[in-house]
Structures are given as C-alpha cells and as structure tokens.
Amino acid sequence: MCQQKGFTLWFTGLSGAGKSTLSKLVEDELRKRGRNVEVLDGDEVRENLSKGLSFSKEDRDINVKRIGYVAKLLARNGVAVITAAISPYREVRDFIREDNKDFVEVFVNCPVEHCIEKDVKGLYKKAIAGEIKEFTGISDPYEEPLNPEVTVNTHQETPEQSAAKIISKLEELKYL
Numbered sequence: 001m002c003q004q005k006g007f008t009l010w011f012t013g014l015s016g017a018g019k020s021t022l023s024k025l026v027e028d029e030l031r032k033r034g035r036n037v038e039v040l041d042g043d044e045v046r047e048n049l050s051k052g053l054s055f056s057k058e059d060r061d062i063n064v065k066r067i068g069y070v071a072k073l074l075a076r077n078g079v080a081v082i083t084a085a086i087s088p089y090r091e092v093r094d095f096i097r098e099d100n101k102d103f104v105e106v107f108v109n110c111p112v113e114h115c116i117e118k119d120v121k122g123l124y125k126k127a128i129a130g131e132i133k134e135f136t137g138i139s140d141p142y143e144e145p146l147n148p149e150v151t152v153n154t155h156q157e158t159p160e161q162s163a164a165k166i167i168s169k170l171e172e173l174k175y176l
C-alpha cells in the first residue's frame with residue numbers, strides 16, 4: 001500500500017485559546033479517515049520530554065524545538081502529527097516550518113480579554129495577581145503568525161466549526 005503523506009499540524013495560540021480542544025477534535029476526524037495520528041500537547045510534553053524546563057525565552061525555545069524535532073521524525077514516516085503548544089515566538093515556529101517542510105500552521109486566535117474571561121484553567125487569575133510569572137499574554141510576549149495556513153477565531157466559532165475549517169484546509173493542501 002502506498003504510504004500516506006505525513007504532515008505537522010501546528011497549533012499556536014494563547015493559553016485557553018482552544019489548542020487542546022481542537023487537536024482532539026481533529027485527531028478523532030483523522031483517525032476516522034484511517035490515518036495514524038500522534039498528538040504532542042504542550043502540557044504533556046512539559047511532563048516528560050521537557051520536564052524541568054522553565055518558561056524563560058531560552059527554555060520555551062528549547063521546548064518548542066524538541067516538539068518540532070519529534071514531529072519531523074514522525075511526519076516523515078507518514079504520521080499525521082498534531083502539536084498543541086503555545087509556541088509564542090515567530091522565529092522558532094518559522095525555523096520549524098523550514099526544517100519540517102510539510103508544516104501547516106494554525107493560528108488559534110482568541111483575544112486575551114476572552115481568554116481571561118473564560119480562564120479555562122484558572123491560570124489568568126493567578127498570572128494577573130502576579131502569582132505566576134512569565135505568563136504568555138499577560139507578562140510574556142505572544143507573537144502572532146503572519147502567514148498561517150489557517151486562522152480559527154475561537155471566540156466567535158464553535159469548536160466543530162473551527163475543526164471543520166482545519167480539515168478543509170488539509171484537504172485543500174492534499175494531505176487528506
């Protein structure tokens with residue numbers, strides 16, 4: 001059987017924007033279509049592959065590059081790889097784009113006011129109170145992608161609508 005083309009579907013966006021939610025929905029859809037899928041979720045990676053790393057720029061870059069490296073190994077073996085990490089720095093994302101080739105960037109756009117309002121994990125409250133330092137969007141930078149393949153506006157769309165937009169783009173790009 002001819003091996004299917006691997007790719008890296010790279011979610012980037014603020015904490016609580018919807019990266020994990022959408023990665024699960026897209027993962028389910030890809031599995032339904034018979035694809036081998038792996039999800040590299042930032043929170044999980046920080047518990048194993050990147051355990052001990054801080055949230056300094058240097059450590060964030062190391063963390064994101066590790067995710068990019070693993071994604072590359074998997075994608076070149078036909079796996080549909082989904083990554084869900086904040087990945088706040090444009091330069092590192094663009095480095096991974098060049099290094100990985102089959103790279104589809106999804107900007108999970110949710111204005112910080114909405115993320116603060118939802119506060120899915122209660123982290124914004126702590127960050128605003130100064131209990132968490134170097135928190136993206138509050139006390140640490142987030143650099144939006146300039147040319148993402150897909151932008152989903154999660155404060156205006158349902159998760160299903162956002163996921164459908166991503167699947168359509170993968171079809172358009174001939175990965176599905």
Ligand SMILES: Nc1ncnc2c1ncn2[C@@H]1O[C@H](COP(=O)(O)OP(=O)(O)O)[C@@H](O)[C@H]1O
Nearest residue numbers: 015016017018019020021120154157158159162
């Ligand atoms: N269009 C959407 N896409 C993704 N999540 C959405 C959307 N609309 C609302 N949400 C909600 O936003 C929250 C996103 O949380 P989560 O996926 O954990 O964010 P992240 O992984 O980016 O930190 C969830 O509670 C989810 O139900």
Ligand SMILES: [Mg+2]
Nearest residue numbers: 019020043084
């Ligand atoms: Mg998440």
